[in-house]
Amino acid sequence: MWRDWAEPWARFFREHGAGTAVVDSFGPRGVDQVCTGNVAAWAVRRDDDAYSVRAWLGAQSYVDANRIAVMGMSNGGRTVLAALRTSLKHPDPFVAGIALYPGCQSDIDSRFLRTSPGVDWTGRHRRARVILQSAQPLDRGPALDLIIYPGAPHTFDMRLPDRTILGMRLGYDATAAADAPRRVIEFLAAHALLRANEAR
Secondary structure (H helix, E strand, C coil), rough: CHHHHHHHHHHHHHHCCCCCCCCCHHHHHHHCCCCCCHHHHHHHHHHHHHHHHHHHCCCCCCCCCHHHHHHHECHHHHHHHHHHHCCCCCCCCCCCEEEEEEEEECCCCCEEEEECEEEEEECCHHHCCCCCCCHCCCCCCCCEEEEEECCCCEEECCCCEEEEEECEECCCHHHHHHHHHHHHHHHHHHHHCCCCCCCC
């Protein structure tokens, strides 16, 4: 997972002047996968992990605590949604979130408060439209962004063979894989999470 999924994104962010902290919620707990378990509960549990790491980052002298965002893919994307649900209750919230192809089934009835500077849902799940429409606006928050890649499979940014597992179509989509990083950087730069010379 690190080599094929997280490390390319970490390298990409490093090339654009952004540091990353990658959280492994599963390995230390001996968890192989959560697709057949309570995925929504895991997202909430990992939300706590994310905030623990956010607190540690905020205490580091080399980190600007006002420019910490959260990003995740698949169940990690669902974790981002969980983190943003609790942002306004948290003393040190994430200032933005990026969720790539999150599972949204259990989130349709949730209300996502728009936090500053925003959230970018990069995915293809039609349920994300319902979540976006249910977001409650705040004076200080911009609109939420939803990007859909028609036909792109789950894990579109990983070079996996096309196959269907547990009803999910997995595989790689070159168009989406090329476009998503560009949009992520533009999103971070637009909300001042990357300085102009960093968003090259």
